[in-house]
Amino acid sequence: MATDESGGKVPPEPDYDVFAKNMARLVEEGGKAMAAYVRPRETGENNNSLSDGVADVVKTLGQVAETWLSDPHKTLDAQRSLVSGYFDLWSSTLRKMNGEEVAPVVEPESRDARFQDPDWSTNPFFDFLKQAYLHTTRWAETMVNEAEGIDERTRAKAHFYVRQIGSAVAPSNFVLTNPELIKETMAQKGENLVRGMQMLAEDIAAGRGELKIRQTDRASFEVGVNLATTPGQVIFQNDLIQLIQYEPTTPQVRRRPLLIVPPWINKFYVLDLTPEKSFIRWAVNSGLTVFVISWVNPDARHALKGFDSYMQEGVLAALDVVLKTTRLKQADLVGYCVGGTLLAATLAYMAATGDKRAASATFLTTQVDFTHSGDLQCFVDENQLKSLERKINEAGFLEGSHMSSAFNMLRPNDLIWSYVVSNYLKGRQPRPFDLLHWNSDSTRMAAANHLFYLKNCYDQNMLARGLMEIAGVQLDIGKVTVPVYELATREDHIAPAKSAFLGATLFGGPVRFVLSGSGHIAGVINPPERNKYQYWTGPAPKGSYDAWLNKAKEHPGSWWPDWRKWLADLDEAQGAPPKIGGGRYKSLEPAPGSYVKVPA
Structure with a gap:
């Protein structure tokens, strides 16, 4: 590794040619994934539609929103709670950028494995993203908890949908907002994304137009050979x-x-x-x-x-x-x-x-x-x-x-997003x-x-x-x-x-x-x-x-x-x-x- 004038190590310059070729391969593999999704629908093999599910999500969350919007004072309190949390977080981030030791405004739960990379805490930008995400999702859960005038079944469904949406939009699920994925993509010159897109195409094809996420190495087990072997x-x-x-x-x-x-x-x-x-x-x-x-x-x-x-x-x-x-x-x-x-x-x-x-x-x-x-x-x-x-x-x-x-x-x-990140963004075969x-x-x-x-x-x-x-x-x-x-x-x-x-x-x-x-x-x-x-x-x-x-x-x-x-x-x-x-x-x-x- 080269050194600068003071003797410090300088990281090697990225190989832009290899990176560009991998991005071209990524686009090619993305086309295969899209074809695997579209082909069963064109042939009539897969007629599944998301419309019913989306309609129920909109209806359920709309009922929660309606209870808050019906009372202007409660609506204002809810907005104030959300915005004040952002202000506290922004102030904390500025102080951290100035070198102060600052306690987090909001922290992930101890069992949350999404934010284990040190940059989620040491880098002010990623720390802000993480905390803003956590504050927003917990605020949304509070809105469901405290919504008045809805039956418990609707409340349970709203909690479920909020959790699904919150899990899907986590910054850990995207390359540009996940420091671990950025480092891995740069180190591998985008090869990880190419491998991931190949697996994505294979898994959509295996699901006949639906994503069948691989959670294990499918070739490692066979029923009657190393599973279900009791005589x-x-x-x-x-x-x-x-x-x-x-x-x-x-x-x-x-x-x-x-x-x-x-x-x-x-x-x-x-x-x-x-x-x-x-x-x-x-x-x-x-x-x-x-x-x-x-x-x-x-x-x-x-x-x-x-x-x-x-x-x-x-x-x-x-x-x-x-x-x-x-x-x-x-x-x-x-x-x-x-x-x-x-x-x-x-x-x-x-x-x-x-x-x-x-x-x-x-x-x-x-x-x-x-x-x-x-x-x-x-x-x-x-x-x-x-x-x-x-x-x-x-x-x-x-x-x-x-x-x-x-x-x-x-x-x-x-069971979903950890495998999406590991399989399709890190390009790793599951164990x-x-x-x-x-x-x-x-x-x-x-x-x-x-x-x-x-x-x-x-x-x-x-x-x-x-x-x-x-x-x-x-x-x-x-x-x-x-x-x-x-x-x-x-x-x-x-x-x-x-x-x-x-x-x-x-x-x-x-x-x-x-x-x-x-x-x-x-x-x-x-x-x-x-x-x-x-x-x-x-x-x-x-x-x-x-x-x-x-x-x-x-x-x-x-x-x-x-x-x-x-x-x-x-x-x-x-x-x-x-x-x-x-x-x-x-x-x-x-x-x-x-x-x-x-x-x-």
Whole structure:
């Protein structure tokens, strides 16, 4: 490196020729990305429109604005609050530019990873941008909080939309307003942007005209090779499910079998990731006889398969096979997320019809009562349901990308914009991560089933109210008297702990409510060997969630052994492992089967 007259190092002059060539390549790759977006729309393969979503954003935020504009004094106070914050920030910035040590007017939250580069704090220009952005977004959140005369559902939607807009316009998301991106672009002479644009074009093409953000190295994992590898056999299948029986690994097993009902919105192998993270493998190794449902990835042929079909051809059909295979009269059942909601409805149906084949039920991050259903409620109102119904009935199913996008929007900074910056602006391939590979391996949703679920659960909360009817039977959760183990997770954005707790109070039998640390997935998939997170136990769920939490006892590590002990306390009668298929069903193919390998 060259030195100046005083001996100081002088940075090398940028190679403008290389930079200019990379900018030309960037334009070329940008054209490919645009073509990947336009082509499916020209051919009619993709008819998605943003108009309905934009209209709802404008309507919702307009209602908030209207409450403020209706009172001139409140409007003036709000404007004064915003402007005075800018003046304080400008004054602070001027003092900092003069060399003074100045405390920040506003700081990011400790968990906010967007502003970690030192220049966000040491450079007055970028520090001002950061603080101005934070002040503006927090002011907008305050406007929603303090808006009077709007219902809580509208307020929740407004909060959601403000968060989405705030996340999108963050200065960290743009090259010219992010010091880390400027330095990286100059150091790489724009090569990072070219690589990023190439990945952007590939991801739009992979999403058939929609951006399918890559969150992991897709080539690093393959189902049945290094994911979902617990040995077993598919012993039954119909139009909706394959049923897998796993091979025992212990000389004696707990006789009563375990049937797992995973969500149909995602693939079952979230419970059978890499061997060290596999809940299913751990359950088998702990002496349980495990069966799991693998749902079909539906297409137009399954359009009329409704909630009752998923109950009868799914849960009840699987239960028939499990009990015939083991030659027993009862099984323990486990439901995860919406699989748990289906299981709860099935148990209520069984209670109403005198079916006593369920010995116990375990619910993992499951909502039965949807009163406090969190941000996903923002996607379900009368207008959005009508729009969704038109779209889903045209094809007979809902594309998996719809739900994937909804889940990602619950944590936009972590699951959307961090990858936009890293992938498309820094030009970096994401690291291999089994959980994110599973997350991106989305499933479609059958029209009749998904619309029933949204209308009856999220929109009208029929199951909790005792008004849901399936196959001509009205369901009452209070008549479910089998022992229940209910697991909630403390940071769940999909099935909030408060919501899971409220649902747990509706069952008519004994309920053990357990709260795990972390969120909807990591709080569940928490092997004991990792000694990660923690869980809380307490009295039977009654009253309020907060009151229960105040009395709960914290335990280090995984909830898995606590659940296994709960099962043992119910019945730990041992016996020789049952044969695969029990002599009544032949093996159709090795686990994990073929249904789980069908892409969306």
